[in-house]
Amino acid sequence: MGKSDFLTPKAIANRIKAKGLQKLRWYCQMCQKQCRDENGFKCHCMSESHQRQMQVFGQAPDRVVEGFSEEFFESFLTLIRRAHRHSRVAATVVYNEYIADRHHVHMNSTRWATLTEFIKFLGREGYCKVEDTPKGWFITYIDRDSEQAVKARLKRKRIKSDLVEEERQERMIARQIERAQKSLAKANGGDDGSDAEGELESESQSDSEEEYSGSDDAQEDDAKETNKVTGKIAIALQKAAPGPKVNPYEDKTKAKFGFDEEEELGAREKKDEVAKKKGKDVKAAEPRRSALDELMKEEEKAKERSNRKDYWLCPGIVVKVMSKSLAEKGYYKQKGVVKRLIDKYVGEIEMLESKHVLRVDQDELETVIPQIGGLVRIVNGAYRGSNARLLSVDTEKFYAKVQVEKGLYDGKVLRAIEYEDICKIAQ
Structure with a gap:
């Protein structure tokens, strides 16, 4: 039996050691790698992959820390909501349940230095009811999701x-x-x-x-x-x-979107042609829209406002690296596939040519437009998350015409989608 076989005593001992939690001082949060001793951690810090991740961290340290903080906060709150939704529980109990997962986000990579500061933050923001007792900090989850x-x-x-x-x-x-x-x-x-x-x-x-x-x-x-x-x-x-209708969204700014303007323009031209054929005045021939049509328009605009985010990365799309700091490594203007997201703004990109995996911020990436007839994913806007087929592009206005495939809006044609809102899907 060889030394590297699966059933050797050394291999079995290594697997037993890897099951439990290791020391936090030998864990690298940027690379998500746990080392078993000081020598292994030292070798990892000298590796090329760790140096690349530290370059990414040096470009935007505040954003990376904020991403880890948001991920830690959401995971911790999800655990309370799922396991202790209607109970008063000690904060240390919830934290021990949270760190039982080997791949959790460690608190020393967030903006909270101690568990006490994080518990006070939950109390200030109104997510939990916090009590300081002689036995320690106790928290009670405040359930507002169902009421809202x-x-x-x-x-x-x-x-x-x-x-x-x-x-x-x-x-x-x-x-x-x-x-x-x-x-x-x-x-x-x-x-x-x-x-x-x-x-x-x-x-x-x-x-x-x-x-x-x-x-x-x-x-x-x-x-x-x-x-x-x-x-x-x-x-x-x-x-x-x-007369003036009551608009439920009157207090908000009414934004005009490309697809709304083109649809209204096309409908208005058709009505004008019909009115001219009948010999009537154009303004008199234009009928008043029903309340149902106005409600549909307002719902679509409200959906655009709610789905318009400042982040657009999602797994399975092809992006182009535009970071000049990575030009020395040969990654500038090279395409890659988003494998997974570290947070809302940072993702792991597998380059198509070299198959290297990089961790890049979305500000240093650009969407890719496929050929006519190719599949794209709508990454921002009212139809965010839908897959569509590219029908045509307007190179002067930087607009694209797509047709949604599958789902609730199957067959709907969107006439004026910006280049930044769609991205090629990896085949």
């Missing part, structure tokens, strides 16, 4: 019902106006009801003179009835006139 979700859902439902009710009332008023005009036309002897109020009064008076042969009282009564009917129609027309 219920309130947001009820608010959206109330806004939608109000808009639908308003549209229904407008349709009912329009039907009432139409019936009033028909009844007025019948009362005027078959007239279409489109004359002015003065003409209606004169015609009603002439009809009353013929019917009642010069009776002054009968003429006055008929004129009063006609004035009442025309007054009701005028009031109904004022109610049905297009």
Whole structure:
């Protein structure tokens, strides 16, 4: 049996040692590598891969520390939410459960030096109820996720019902106006009801003179009835006139997006052509959008605002390295595939040519646009996370036209997507 076989006593002893937690002083958080002794840690610090990671850390140390802090905070809070959601528990108990995972983010790589500072931070920000007792720090998770979700859902439902009710009332008023005009036309002897109020009064008076042969009282009564009917129609027309609608997002800035402008422009041109063929005025031919259409537009804009983030990296996409500091290593303007994310802004990139793995910040990366017909992933904006097919590109405006594939928006064509919002998918 050879020395490096799987069942040798040395190999078994090495695996037994690797199972437990090792000393924190011999752990490298940047490389996520645990060494068993001081000599191994020294050799690791002298390696080329560790030197590359330290160069990346030196370029943006605050962002790297903030990324580790955010990852530690989210993992710690997820553990409390999952295991101790409705209980009062000691902070040391939760921390011991958290560090039981060998691949956890160590606290010495975050902006909190001790567990006490981190627990005080949770209390100040309102994530947990913190108590300092003679037995140590105790925390209780404050569950606000379910309450906020219920309130947001009820608010959206109330806004939608109000808009639908308003549209229904407008349709009912329009039907009432139409019936009033028909009844007025019948009362005027078959007239279409489109004359002015003065003409209606004169015609009603002439009809009353013929019917009642010069009776002054009968003429006055008929004129009063006609004035009442025309007054009701005028009031109904004022109610049905297009007025300002209540916009649920009025307090926020209304951003115009490329796909909204092109869709509105195309619809407006079609309406203008139809109006010109019929010989009508363009402004008069343009119908008023229904409340349902406006609600859909507002929801799409709200989705754009909520999904527009300052980070866009995601696994499985092809990116181009634009860091001039890596030009000496031969990585400048070379393409690679994002294998995994370290945090929201930093990812591990496997270069396509050399197969080397680098840890690069997204500020030093650039999206890659494939050929026409290639698959892309929408990495930012309203349809963030969807896969799409590239249909065409506008090199002057730096826009792309894509068609979403699969999912909830299957087949939807997006006409004006910026280059930075889409990226080639690794085959």
